[in-house]
Amino acid sequence: MLHRTFRDRLTDWAIAVILTAVAAAMFIPFLYIFSVSFTSMDEYLRRSFLLWPERWVTGAYQYILANNRFVRSVGVTGFITVIGTLLNLAFTTTMAYGLSRRFYGQKLFLFLVLFTFLFSAGIIPTYLIVKAAGLLNTVWALIIPVLISPWNLIVFSQFFRGIPEELNEAAVIDGAGPFTVFWRVILPLSKPALATFGLFYAVSHWNAYFTGILYISDPKLWPIQVLLRQIVVVNDTSALQITEQVLTDPPPPETVQMAAILLATLPILIVYPFLQKHFAKGVMIGSVKG
Amino acid sequence: MASFTEPLDPVSPLAANRSKREPTIGRKLWNSRYMYAFVLPGALYFLLFKYVPLLGSVIAFQDYSPFQGFLHSDWVGFAHFARIFDNPEVLQVLVNTLTLSFLQIAFAFPVPIGLALLLNEIRNERFKRLLQSFIYLPHFLSWVVVIGIVTLFLRSDGVINSMTAKLFGWPSVQFLQLPWLFKPLLVLEIIWKEAGWGTIVFLAALAAVNPELQEAAIVDGAGRWKRMWHVTLPGIRGTIIILLILRLGTVLDNGFEQIFLMLNPYVEEVGNVLDTYVYYKGILQSDFSFATAVGLFKSVVGLILVVGANKLAKRFGEDGIY
Numbered sequence: 001m002l003h004r005t006f007r008d009r010l011t012d013w014a015i016a017v018i019l020t021a022v023a024a025a026m027f028i029p030f031l032y033i034f035s036v037s038f039t040s041m042d043e044y045l046r047r048s049f050l051l052w053p054e055r056w057v058t059g060a061y062q063y064i065l066a067n068n069r070f071v072r073s074v075g076v077t078g079f080i081t082v083i084g085t086l087l088n089l090a091f092t093t094t095m096a097y098g099l100s101r102r103f104y105g106q107k108l109f110l111f112l113v114l115f116t117f118l119f120s121a122g123i124i125p126t127y128l129i130v131k132a133a134g135l136l137n138t139v140w141a142l143i144i145p146v147l148i149s150p151w152n153l154i155v156f157s158q159f160f161r162g163i164p165e166e167l168n169e170a171a172v173i174d175g176a177g178p179f180t181v182f183w184r185v186i187l188p189l190s191k192p193a194l195a196t197f198g199l200f201y202a203v204s205h206w207n208a209y210f211t212g213i214l215y216i217s218d219p220k221l222w223p224i225q226v227l228l229r230q231i232v233v234v235n236d237t238s239a240l241q242i243t244e245q246v247l248t249d250p251p252p253p254e255t256v257q258m259a260a261i262l263l264a265t266l267p268i269l270i271v272y273p274f275l276q277k278h279f280a281k282g283v284m285i286g287s288v289k290g
Numbered sequence: 291m292a293s294f295t296e297p298l299d300p301v302s303p304l305a306a307n308r309s310k311r312e313p314t315i316g317r318k319l320w321n322s323r324y325m326y327a328f329v330l331p332g333a334l335y336f337l338l339f340k341y342v343p344l345l346g347s348v349i350a351f352q353d354y355s356p357f358q359g360f361l362h363s364d365w366v367g368f369a370h371f372a373r374i375f376d377n378p379e380v381l382q383v384l385v386n387t388l389t390l391s392f393l394q395i396a397f398a399f400p401v402p403i404g405l406a407l408l409l410n411e412i413r414n415e416r417f418k419r420l421l422q423s424f425i426y427l428p429h430f431l432s433w434v435v436v437i438g439i440v441t442l443f444l445r446s447d448g449v450i451n452s453m454t455a456k457l458f459g460w461p462s463v464q465f466l467q468l469p470w471l472f473k474p475l476l477v478l479e480i481i482w483k484e485a486g487w488g489t490i491v492f493l494a495a496l497a498a499v500n501p502e503l504q505e506a507a508i509v510d511g512a513g514r515w516k517r518m519w520h521v522t523l524p525g526i527r528g529t530i531i532i533l534l535i536l537r538l539g540t541v542l543d544n545g546f547e548q549i550f551l552m553l554n555p556y557v558e559e560v561g562n563v564l565d566t567y568v569y570y571k572g573i574l575q576s577d578f579s580f581a582t583a584v585g586l587f588k589s590v591v592g593l594i595l596v597v598g599a600n601k602l603a604k605r606f607g608e609d610g611i612y
Contacts, residue, residue, distance in 0.1 A: 011514040015411050022405065023424035026486065029439050030427075032449070049453055095332025103322035104315075109329055112336060119593050121343035122585025123565075124572040128356075129343050147335045178324040207432030209547050214573065225434040232438035233551055235445070254442070261438050268430050275430065276423055 037061070037259035041252045059251040060259035067240050069219070069227060070260065076139060077224040081205040081267075084143040088201040089194060091147050096156035097182055116150050123214065130215055141215035142208060142223060149204075152197050159193045160186065196278040199271060206267055228264050232257045350583040356576075370583035380567070380584065387563040390549075391541040393473055398480045399537060402488030403530060407518050409489060410496045425486025436483050437551040440475070441466065467556035476552060491533065492526055499525035532603050539599030542588050564588050 031051050036044060037060050039053040064070050099110055126145065135141040163186060171181045187194070209225040216222060222230075230236050237253045240260075313321070350370055352363040374380050405425065412418040428436065443449045444465040454460040465471055499522060507517045546565040553561050562570070564584065572581025 008514060012411070015408050016417070019405075019408055019412065019421050022486075023421050026424050026428055026482070029443070033439060033442070049449065091332050091335060094328045098325045098328030098332075101325055101328075103325035104318035105322065106325070109333060112333070112341075116336065116340045118596055119344070119589055120340070121347050122582065122589055123568060124578055124582040124585055125343035125346035125349070126339065127573060128346055128349075128578065129339065133338075144335075145339050147339070148332055150336075153332070178328075182328070203430055207430075207434075209432060209434050209551075213550075214569075225432050228432075228438060229434045229551060233434070233441050235441070257438070257442060261435055261442075265431060265435055272423075272427065272430060276426065 033258045033261055037255055037262050039255060041255075044252055044255060057251075060255040061263070063251050063256055064240070064259050064263060069240060070224075070263075072220065073222050073224040073227040074263075076221055077206060077208075080139055080142045080208070080223065081202050084146075084205045085198055085202045087143060087147060088149075088152075089198055092149070092153050092156055092197065093187065093190070093194070094182075095148065096153050097160050097186060099153070099157045100160035113150055113153060127214060136215055137218045137221060139221065142205075142211050145215075146204075146208075146211065149201070152200065156193060156197060159190065163189055192278065195274075199275045199278065202271070203268060203275070224264050228260055231260050347582055347586050349579050350586045352579055354579040354582075356578070366579075370580045371587065373580060374584060374587055382559065383562050383564055383567045386560060387542055387544060390473055390476060390544050390563060393477050394480060394544075395534070395537055395541075397477050398485070399534065401481050401485040403492055403523075403526075405485060406489040406492035406496060406526075407522060409493060410522065411514070411518070422486075422489075425489070427486070428483045429487035431483065433483075433545075433547040433551055436479060437548065440479060440552075444475075464556075466552075467554060469557050469560045472552065472557040472561050476548065479548060479552075492529060495526040495529040496522065528606075531606050535599045535603045535606070536596075538602075539596035540592065541595065542592050 028051070032049070035051055035053050038056045038058065039050065040055060040057045040059070043050070043054060099106065099113070130136060130141055130145055133144075135144060167185055167189070168181055171185045176184065207225060208223060209229065212223040212226040216226065219227075231240060235253075235257075237256060240256070319326075346360060349360050349363065351365060351367060352360065353366050354360060354363045409418060409421065412421070441448070445451070446462045446464050448465075450465070451462040455462060465475075503521050503525070504517060507521045512520065542564055544563045544565060546569065549561060549563055550566050550569065553566060565588075568581045568585045568588075571577045571584065
């Protein structure tokens with residue numbers, strides 16, 4: 001339609017180059033960590049900056065995966081991620097569905113939820129409640145205080161509101177009770193939303209650090225992010241001390257730290273392609289005001 | 291037509307037949323019983339973990355002792371709040387909080403707008419999607435991982451130091467312990483982690499800009515950069531303003547995890563913000579009442595700011611958040 005001038009094409013190239021540089025800045029630190037985690041001691045010391053090892057060694061990974069503390073922490077976080085996400089979805093969808101229907105007192109419940117956006121008690125009183133409930137140093141302290149994200153709840157409820165009322169009425173005529181309607185009609189129609197928010201919840205459980213340091217002091221129950229901080233940020237590789245196994249040639253601490261980062265990120269990297277398919281849509285549902 | 295919620299239309303023939311009188315409260319509650327079954331488990335969560343702590347905030351007005359509980363601790367009125375204002379430490383923390391927020395707004399806020407404008411100019415859909423998957427990725431990494439990477443690069447025996455030592459023979463620099471570098475680093479980290487993710491909203495707004503305006507500008511002889519500046523950018527002005535105003539409403543929130551992970555004794559004075567201060571005072575030093583008072587002070591100011599920001603957004607002709 002329009003004649004594309006030389007200047008126009010030059011602009012296209014400039015934009016592509018700028019954005020490629022930005023994408024590279026996001027990716028190169030990661031590639032570096034990945035490569036160093038597979039590098040041997042002498043190569044690491046010899047080369048100053050490497051983005052691809054000459055010789056691939058897996059010593060750092062063997063070292064970490066043989067470590068009980070690391071495996072245990074991954075287990076704790078894995079449990080929280082699976083059980084926590086299921087409970088998140090159960091509580092969020094039921095309440096969101098209730099809030100999406102008209103009933104006596106609906107406005108009051110909605111207000112109580114929205115008010116929490118405006119005013120929160122802060123961490124100390126919440127901590128004292130968790131403590132009073134006897135949840136400190138249990139995995140439930142990482143699940144129950146974050147059972148519902150008010151934001152996800154509101155967005156979910158918007159989503160339910162978009163499901164045509166006729167479907168509900170048809171099911172009721174066929175003799176379905178409210179719980180059957182929810183389970184057999186509403187939830188199956190909500191698979192994309194369930195996937196989106198399930199993944200959002202799962203990622204937040206996997207990445208949770210704050211609740212870990214707040215509620216868990218027993219190192220045996222540390223979520224992986226708390227242990228990872230100890231290993232990498234505090235530079236305390238003794239957190240990984242292997243007591244029973246004596247290694248004649250332990251891998252360099254740097255490669256162990258980088259392997260720990262990679263392993264702790266692996267689940268995210270695995271779900272990322274699925275996540276990506278859904279999140280833009282999920283965020284868009286959220287931006288629609290109602 | 292048997293719906294298990296309250297009849298939507300009060301004058302529908304069925305509702306009118308059933309009773310001419312306004313139903314009693316008990317009747318209304320009974321009619322809505324199934325919806326309560328759906329709402330109550332979640333409501334219980336809100337009650338226990340959002341509203342009970344709100345009541346628990348009364349300990350800010352007490353000399354709370356865990357052994358006596360908040361029912362039996364001594365009342366001290368506003369004494370802890372008075373401590374906030376004659377404590378130079380808190381003032382320093384407040385200054386840190388505000389400076390950091392304004393640095394973020396000045397430097398981190400515009401980046402996603404620029405990125406979105408550039409991304410919007412990419413017409414090859416596959417290339418665009420590829421770029422997007424790279425720039426969204428850091429958002430999904432935990433703060434521990436991000437700070438871990440930063441630490442591995444910047445610590446005294448880190449990547450940067452060993453490179454400059456090898457290439458130029460420079461002495462090692464303790465980047466993470468330099469107070470003047472602390473805030474710029476925090477802002478850069480936020481840009482790295484969240485700028486790409488931040489483009490989503492702006493891209494959605496850009497998709498809604500009327501293409502006819504672009505064509506009119508082309509006819510008028512405007513080049514690409516001119517069109518981006520004079521047509522596309524003003525097209526998302528509303529979105530920019532509302533997000534900016536909402537950000538202003540949360541200037542007291544800096545994000546606990548990132549800052550806590552970056553703090554060390556050398557940078558504590560410039561780095562401690564309200565959230566981390568409350569954690570140190572309350573959890574680590576068990577000064578529950580004072581920490582709660584600081585938290586409550588933050589919440590009250592935050593509430594005023596958010597309500598004010600929302601008013602401001604409406605004054606600019608935007609929808610606001612409620």
